[in-house]
Amino acid sequence: MAVAPEKARAAIYEGTRIPHPIPTVLQVSEELKATGDVLEINFGPNHPSTHGVLRLIVELYGEDVVGLEAVVGYLHTGFEKSMEQKTWWKAITYPERIDYLSFQANELVFVLAIEKLLGIPTPPKADWMRTCLCELNRIHSHLVWLGTAALELGAISMFWYCFREREQILDLFEMVCGARMHTRYFQTGGLAEEIPRGFYPEARRFVNWMPKAIEEYEGLVDRNKIWLERTVGLGLLSRDDAIALGQSGPVLRASGVDWDLRKVEPYLAYGECDFRVPVYYEGDVYARYRVRMEEMRESVKIVAQCLDQLESMPAGAPWITDDRKVVLPPREELQTSMESLIHHFKIVTEGYRVPEGEVYVTVESARGELGCYVVSDGGPRPWRVKFRAPSFVALEATATCMGNALVADMIAIVGSLDTVMGEVDR
Amino acid sequence: MAIEKDKRLRDHGLHTERLLWPTKGPGKFETEIDNLEQKVGLTTLAKAIAWAQTKSMWPDTFGLACCAIEMMSIVGARYDIARFGMEAFRSSPRQADLLIVSGRVSHKMAAPLRQIYDQMLEPKWVIAMGACASSGGMFNNYAILQSVDKITPVDIYVPGCPPRPEQLMEGIIRLHEAILAGVPPAYELRTVAT
Amino acid sequence: MSSSWKKVPGLVRVEEGHGETTLVVDPARLVEACTHLRDEEGFDYLSDIAAADYLGWGTVGVSGYIGTAAGRDLNRPMTQGLQALPRPKEKRFSVSYHLLAVTTPPRRVRVQAWLDEGEAVSSVVEVWPTADWHEREAWDLMGIPFTDHPNLKRILTGDDWEGHPLRKDYPIGGEPVRFSEEK
Numbered sequence: 001m002a003v004a005p006e007k008a009r010a011a012i013y014e015g016t017r018i019p020h021p022i023p024t025v026l027q028v029s030e031e032l033k034a035t036g037d038v039l040e041i042n043f044g045p046n047h048p049s050t051h052g053v054l055r056l057i058v059e060l061y062g063e064d065v066v067g068l069e070a071v072v073g074y075l076h077t078g079f080e081k082s083m084e085q086k087t088w089w090k091a092i093t094y095p096e097r098i099d100y101l102s103f104q105a106n107e108l109v110f111v112l113a114i115e116k117l118l119g120i121p122t123p124p125k126a127d128w129m130r131t132c133l134c135e136l137n138r139i140h141s142h143l144v145w146l147g148t149a150a151l152e153l154g155a156i157s158m159f160w161y162c163f164r165e166r167e168q169i170l171d172l173f174e175m176v177c178g179a180r181m182h183t184r185y186f187q188t189g190g191l192a193e194e195i196p197r198g199f200y201p202e203a204r205r206f207v208n209w210m211p212k213a214i215e216e217y218e219g220l221v222d223r224n225k226i227w228l229e230r231t232v233g234l235g236l237l238s239r240d241d242a243i244a245l246g247q248s249g250p251v252l253r254a255s256g257v258d259w260d261l262r263k264v265e266p267y268l269a270y271g272e273c274d275f276r277v278p279v280y281y282e283g284d285v286y287a288r289y290r291v292r293m294e295e296m297r298e299s300v301k302i303v304a305q306c307l308d309q310l311e312s313m314p315a316g317a318p319w320i321t322d323d324r325k326v327v328l329p330p331r332e333e334l335q336t337s338m339e340s341l342i343h344h345f346k347i348v349t350e351g352y353r354v355p356e357g358e359v360y361v362t363v364e365s366a367r368g369e370l371g372c373y374v375v376s377d378g379g380p381r382p383w384r385v386k387f388r389a390p391s392f393v394a395l396e397a398t399a400t401c402m403g404n405a406l407v408a409d410m411i412a413i414v415g416s417l418d419t420v421m422g423e424v425d426r
Numbered sequence: 427m428a429i430e431k432d433k434r435l436r437d438h439g440l441h442t443e444r445l446l447w448p449t450k451g452p453g454k455f456e457t458e459i460d461n462l463e464q465k466v467g468l469t470t471l472a473k474a475i476a477w478a479q480t481k482s483m484w485p486d487t488f489g490l491a492c493c494a495i496e497m498m499s500i501v502g503a504r505y506d507i508a509r510f511g512m513e514a515f516r517s518s519p520r521q522a523d524l525l526i527v528s529g530r531v532s533h534k535m536a537a538p539l540r541q542i543y544d545q546m547l548e549p550k551w552v553i554a555m556g557a558c559a560s561s562g563g564m565f566n567n568y569a570i571l572q573s574v575d576k577i578t579p580v581d582i583y584v585p586g587c588p589p590r591p592e593q594l595m596e597g598i599i600r601l602h603e604a605i606l607a608g609v610p611p612a613y614e615l616r617t618v619a620t
Numbered sequence: 621m622s623s624s625w626k627k628v629p630g631l632v633r634v635e636e637g638h639g640e641t642t643l644v645v646d647p648a649r650l651v652e653a654c655t656h657l658r659d660e661e662g663f664d665y666l667s668d669i670a671a672a673d674y675l676g677w678g679t680v681g682v683s684g685y686i687g688t689a690a691g692r693d694l695n696r697p698m699t700q701g702l703q704a705l706p707r708p709k710e711k712r713f714s715v716s717y718h719l720l721a722v723t724t725p726p727r728r729v730r731v732q733a734w735l736d737e738g739e740a741v742s743s744v745v746e747v748w749p750t751a752d753w754h755e756r757e758a759w760d761l762m763g764i765p766f767t768d769h770p771n772l773k774r775i776l777t778g779d780d781w782e783g784h785p786l787r788k789d790y791p792i793g794g795e796p797v798r799f800s801e802e803k
Contacts, residue, residue, distance in 0.1 A: 021770040022752065023752050024771075046488060046519075047487075052490065052494070072775060073532075073775055073778070074532060074534050075490060075532055076532050076776040077565050078565065078569035079565075080761075081567060081568070081786055081792060082565060085792055093564065097491070100491055100492035101495065116638055117638065119638075144495065148498075160503050163504075182588070245749055245750045264726050265726055356707070357638060358716075359637075360670075362667070371668050371718065386672075392757075393750055395753075396752060396753050422492065426776070533778060562794070566792075567792050568785055568792065569777070
């Protein structure tokens with residue numbers, strides 16, 4: 001370990017606001033401790049702001065936040081170990097519940113990892129529909145974020161406006177696969193079922209209505225003096241700090257880094273969609289809010305393009321790949337073909353086998369870079385699945401964002417990082 | 427609509443407003459509650475108190491995981507829980523009557539959960555919302571408490587993953603009916619974890 | 621590009637698969653390798669640290685696609701298969717650092733270090749501060765100790781938890797499910 005530590009430290013910590021030595025804990029300076037006026041408060045796992053069971057141990061000097069430590073783990077579910085016990089097909093139900101606000105993205109990343117290991121292509125209809133649903137899910141996630149973040153800052157009526165549109169999106173999900181949340185619609189090789197009739201007109205109606213709804217939200221808070229005072233100039237995160245802390249998604253884009261995995265590493269049908277990526281340079285809470293609002297607008301455009309593509313596909317286009325070693329055969333064939341019966345039996349009982357290997361697949365979920373590291377031993381069950389959760393990494397940045405913050409600002413800052421505790425704790 | 431002018435729902439034999447079905451009589455659950463009412467024989471004062479308890483039962487903000495999102499959507503305008511006087515989610519357990527445990531309870535969270543339950547004042551009710559709170563759900567593993575009734579007595583279990591908002595409302599309404607019938611809260615009925 | 625991997629200190633071998641590059645490095649020289657990759661090669665973003673436990677690799681429960689070590693066994697169902705066994709792993713644990721260069725086009729690489737039970741690896745918090753919580757999680761769930769980590773405590777399980785849950789010799793836990801008809 002000869003050369004690394006001094007050089008490494010100098011390169012990172014010159015001009016950064018990342019606390020040292022522990023990057024994730026803001027520690028009280030000795031002079032302040034000596035005054036004896038520092039009050040340690042526990043913002044316990046159960047608290048009014050709605051992003052879940054996050055515990056913050058905060059040290060206050062008056063109203064200034066001088067010390068902060070985030071304690072997580074109150075929702076640790078053991079997803080990764082549970083998934084090792086199930087076959088590949090059954091394990092797809094688990095990732096959805098990790099980030100329970102953008103559930104399709106979690107499913108998507110796991111299914112993409114399996115498909116990468118298997119090396120099977122997906123039909124274009126599946127790609128476009130997956131894109132459409134992921135973007136709807138991004139809008140859903142940002143709506144819930146906006147409703148709850150506004151609720152925490154006191155703009156309570158925003159909650160009802162956002163949930164009105166959220167119900168429309170959930171109606172679309174319910175139409176497609178029967179469940180409002182946790183749809184389990186993505187299957188290895190494509191989609192689980194055909195797209196139902198009636199989906200396209202309903203989705204079009206939503207797409208036509210949504211931009212007006214976004215204007216309503218902006219009309220409520222965008223130029224509101226209280227909102228501006230509570231969000232502008234707070235929670236600053238510089239570009240280099242954001243990259244050093246591994247931030248991604250809206251937090252990174254609000255700090256001035258033009259980085260969106262949908263554009264730089266296109267997956268599914270994003271390479272063929274036309275949309276822009278909003279980037280703001282101030283790095284404060286207001287910038288993150290603006291990035292998410294504009295992302296909602298862009299997502300609506302992407303959904304419209306997906307609908308155009310899907311409607312122009314021929315009627316009998318396949319929605320799942322033909323590879324019978326992986327995908328169940330259609331039920332009619334079970335009556336006539338022996339091989340189909342055997343494939344069905346093997347896939348349902350033992351599960352399909354995925355060749356040996358390890359992959360790391362990333363997608364852009366509503367919170368940032370969601371990654372899935374899968375190791376397969378060639379058998380019917382995953383050997384190791386690890387999810388790289390963007391909220392886990394975003395919480396590491398709380399201490400850095402909290403310079404010169406007051407107690408009330410702390411709520412706004414933690415809300416702007418848009419953390420979902422299911423993802424953080426897995 | 428089948429409801430005639432100047433007639434109330436109860437004149438049509440309906441006990442709750444959730445069913446606007448012209449030919450529907452009281453369901454099995456309602457008949458059982460009626461029988462219970464006759465057997466238990468509540469006094470007028472107890473009936474009045476029970477009526478007051480059901481009409482503005484304030485839940486505690488105890489959203490843990492995905493079920494919390496569906497719990498938030500019953501506050502939304504489509505599935506409006508303000509009709510029942512329950513839109514005021516109290517953050518402080520000292521002011522709350524109802525604990526809707528929505529989401530998976532990990533072992534680390536079990537201690538705060540019990541602490542919050544203890545801080546609530548009697549009478550208090552617990553609804554275990556979702557499969558994870560009712561029985562551990564799909565997570566039968568080292569990290570998740572297999573049902574919240576291991577640490578708190580539970581009045582109503584609402585299945586689902588996550589339950590639809592209407593399912594949760596059904597659970598809440600059944601709780602209301604049980605209270606109106608005179609069923610005591612779970613900590614008086616069950617000896618576990620009191 | 622592959623020629624420049626030779627300059628990475630402590631490099632043992634380079635593996636390619638599914639379009640991804642894995643650099644297996646010597647754990648004793650991990651911080652040097654990471655600093656080189658960050659400063660010379662431009663991988664300024666640490667995406668993820670994933671630890672995996674390979675206890676029982678290739679011996680337990682894999683059927684069909686690959687056979688058992690002894691080949692076909694009529695008494696163990698579904699061990700027929702003429703395919704190869706998975707490649708054996710030299711040590712029990714692997715720690716994979718997924719790196720990303722925030723450039724256009726982006727470049728990704730995985731740095732892997734192989735460890736035995738109890739063997740420690742040095743922390744890369746000084747190289748990428750985001751490694752703090754990832755390493756705490758690897759310690760908590762897999763039991764891989766990181767030297768020079770400023771705050772190596774348990775993060776996801778409770779403070780007084782015993783054992784490391786994601787290891788293969790840690791049981792899944794939970795309760796047996798009892799159905800109503802059973803007595």
